[in-house]
Amino acid sequence: EVQLVESGGGLVQPGGSLRLSCAASGFTFSNYAMNWVRQAPGKGLEWVSGISGSGVTTYYTDSVKGRFTISRDNSKNTVYLQMDSLGVEDTAIYYCAKYPGNAMATATFDYWGQGTLVTVSS
């Protein structure tokens, strides 16, 4: 059974940093690209970042480029999202989402985690 479990969310001040983790199980982790998708309070879903199975290729939405870094440790079956220079606009539930393969030009996320809440506030 595929499982994705996010952790690392919390309350952080504007300008601060946070690192999210997503522990995966139930599939051969290195064979699949992974993503982070967020949902701000009262808003819809927004794709944030993606990473290939090898970790070599990464993508970001424009609003987080230069501030967020996605990475993965295939020996630990874990994908990370390092978030720096956080602003109030980054307040959201952050979901880890798996692609059905290693191809990344798709909007098909076949499994999602339960999410972790990030609150940016002074």
Add this chain to the structure above:
Amino acid sequence: QSVLTQPPSVSGTPGQRVTISCSGSSANIGSNTVDWYQHLPGTGPKLLIYSNNQRPSGVPDRFSGSKSGTSASLAISGLQSEDEADYYCAPWDDSLNRPVFGGGTKLTVL
């Protein structure tokens, strides 16, 4: 502001059929397949339809998807109370070079 337009809300009574529309452009729906997600409060979204009209294993055949030109639709027949959720359409966007989501539609079962 999403590049995809969905109605903010739809409603229906148990047993009824409802449809949710998703309007886009040639950069997204017009040139790529569309996926649909069901999102219940407090849970992660669930893939409901992929590649316009394909259902993942375990999704009831009450759910169906279609696409024509730059628009897509999700139909839910035999409406049940547990279908009450938010629904999102999602294609890849060739101009933005990333996946995009519609604004979401809240389905209320009266």
